[in-house]
Amino acid sequence: MTQLGHTGIDVFPLVLGGNTFGWTSDETTSHQVLDAFVAGGGNFIDTSDSYSAFVPGNSGGESETIIGSWLAARKNRDSVIVGTKVSQHPQFKGLAPATVAAAADASLARLGTDYIDVYYAHFDDPDTPLTETIGAFDVLRKAGKIRTVALSNYTGARITEWLDISRREGYEPPAVLQPHYNLVTRQPYEREIAPIAVAEGIAAVPYFSLASGFLTGKYKNKQDLAGGIRQNIAGQYFSEAGLAVVAVVEDIASARGAEMSTVALAWLRGRPSIVAPIVSARTLEQLPALLASATLDLTADETAALDEVSARIG
Numbered sequence: 001m002t003q004l005g006h007t008g009i010d011v012f013p014l015v016l017g018g019n020t021f022g023w024t025s026d027e028t029t030s031h032q033v034l035d036a037f038v039a040g041g042g043n044f045i046d047t048s049d050s051y052s053a054f055v056p057g058n059s060g061g062e063s064e065t066i067i068g069s070w071l072a073a074r075k076n077r078d079s080v081i082v083g084t085k086v087s088q089h090p091q092f093k094g095l096a097p098a099t100v101a102a103a104a105d106a107s108l109a110r111l112g113t114d115y116i117d118v119y120y121a122h123f124d125d126p127d128t129p130l131t132e133t134i135g136a137f138d139v140l141r142k143a144g145k146i147r148t149v150a151l152s153n154y155t156g157a158r159i160t161e162w163l164d165i166s167r168r169e170g171y172e173p174p175a176v177l178q179p180h181y182n183l184v185t186r187q188p189y190e191r192e193i194a195p196i197a198v199a200e201g202i203a204a205v206p207y208f209s210l211a212s213g214f215l216t217g218k219y220k221n222k223q224d225l226a227g228g229i230r231q232n233i234a235g236q237y238f239s240e241a242g243l244a245v246v247a248v249v250e251d252i253a254s255a256r257g258a259e260m261s262t263v264a265l266a267w268l269r270g271r272p273s274i275v276a277p278i279v280s281a282r283t284l285e286q287l288p289a290l291l292a293s294a295t296l297d298l299t300a301d302e303t304a305a306l307d308e309v310s311a312r313i314g
């Protein structure tokens, strides 16, 4: 277990992503994955009120509903840390105070709980004054509906602005950041967000830790993705420099007798500002390699080789 920044919350150093629930995994499989994650020591689950509105036929909230039915069936709410997000649900777009309040209540209802452990502003909302959004999060925190304020996809400048307003107005500052960060996407996280996380003691839990599957090595070329569900996201990582990273991950994995996904996640967990990478598993079979990353410590030479090859990507 490791500390989630200054929240006082202990978390397993790998977070289970929930965007697969109700998208690439049905409810039964999702519950199996959740059971296996917890059996493997995991306790922190990531979702959003908007998952997975982007799937034809869905309206958003499907992932929270599946997590809610699992929490109810297992009666384990107190031992699980639930993170969810606001601003992207089709009915609750943006971060105006009334939207945040209504979206939080809708998330609580779907999750079947009366508190959210980690509540993220999912994306910045330039149309709502930051001070109003921060006030809305503070109302939720004071009401006991959320335990921790968190930010995802914010620029370094806007995180700093949020921190400054919190200090000035006496609000609880954000304690968790959720950036896009992995071996093939090191910027802008390392340049503009990691320094803030380190200086402020804020926990960073990155998403797309496996670059949507690209770092598992299962896609040898773009044709392997053609027509697939991950074509658009994983496809963006294909480049000569990206494939060079995959090759080094593969070398280390074969030398260590580990899966490539285990190595890619272990590198991320070893970064100084990272508390726990977020990763999702579509199937039960994918999970053991992911859990194994929590106990795989890369050597200094392995880390240096990955640092060097991944730094070649702009």
Ligand SMILES: NC(=O)c1ccc[n+]([C@@H]2O[C@H](COP(=O)([O-])OP(=O)(O)OC[C@H]3O[C@@H](n4cnc5c(N)ncnc54)[C@H](OP(=O)(O)O)[C@@H]3O)[C@@H](O)[C@H]2O)c1
Residues within 6 Å of the ligand: 016, 017, 018, 019, 020, 024, 046, 047, 122, 152, 153, 178, 206, 207, 208, 209, 210, 211, 212, 213, 216, 218, 229, 230, 259, 261, 278, 279, 280, 281, 282, 283, 285, 286, 287, 289, 290
């Ligand atoms: N804050 C944000 O804006 C934001 C954005 C995106 C995601 N997220 C969060 O981050 C989580 C993770 O994102 P993600 O799932 O899109 O990307 P990811 O973690 O980089 O990739 C996970 C995907 O890789 C594949 N995979 C996993 N283990 C594997 C294995 N052992 N062997 C082969 N393939 C494997 C699976 O997809 P396939 O089997 O389908 O290939 C799995 O769904 C999400 O669930 C969500 O909670 C947050």
